[in-house]
Amino acid sequence: MSDAPWMRGLHADTGYLLYRLGLRSGSLFNARLGQYGLRLRHYAVLRYLSIVEGARQRELSDQLGYDPSAIVSLVDDLQRLGLAERRPDPADRRNRIVVLTAAGQQLLPQSEQDGARVTDDLLAPLDAEERRTLHTLLLRIAEPAEPAAAGD
Incomplete structure (x- = not known):
């Protein structure tokens, strides 16, 4: 880390460090996944689709936290690459999954192996216990608790 006073100030800001880590992580993931014509957002869609029996685009948007218009573009890309396709929804043929x-x-x-290598590279300064602790803490803040109902 730089010893410049302005940099020490930024590195004291946890939000800024999370932002910088996100940029670095995204850049490394995108570089690794680029060999397949993918970016991190495509990878997230693929991973989600691998655990469900198909999903409506709205579900992808809701579950992954991406704007619905971004999902359309991501699915178009995956379809163009032959990695995903839209099919009629068996429960409602007016919809597509x-x-x-x-x-x-x-x-x-x-x-997934490429993603694991990126994660290993990012977390190289941490030992196994620190990695587990970091993961636990990230899970806790990534999905905040539902806000209390009014009057509670």
Whole structure:
């Protein structure tokens, strides 16, 4: 870390450090996933689709926290790459669901390994216990508790 006074001030700000870590993490993930024509946001969609039996685009938006218009573009990209496709929803044929293709299912393990390598590189300064603690703390703040109802 720099010893410049302004940098020490920024590094005292946890929010700024989280922002910088997010930028660094995203950049490393994007560089690693670029070999597949993917970015971190595509990877998140693929990972989500790997654990569900298809999802409406609105569900992807809600679950991943992405703007609905971004989801349309991400799914278009994945479809163009042959990794996902839109199919009629068996529960309501007026709707479409997004599912992984065989190519998407085949790519997922390799992209997960690449993601794990990026995470290992980012967390190299931490020992195993510190990594578990960091993960636990990030889980706690990533999904804040529901706000208390009025009057509680």
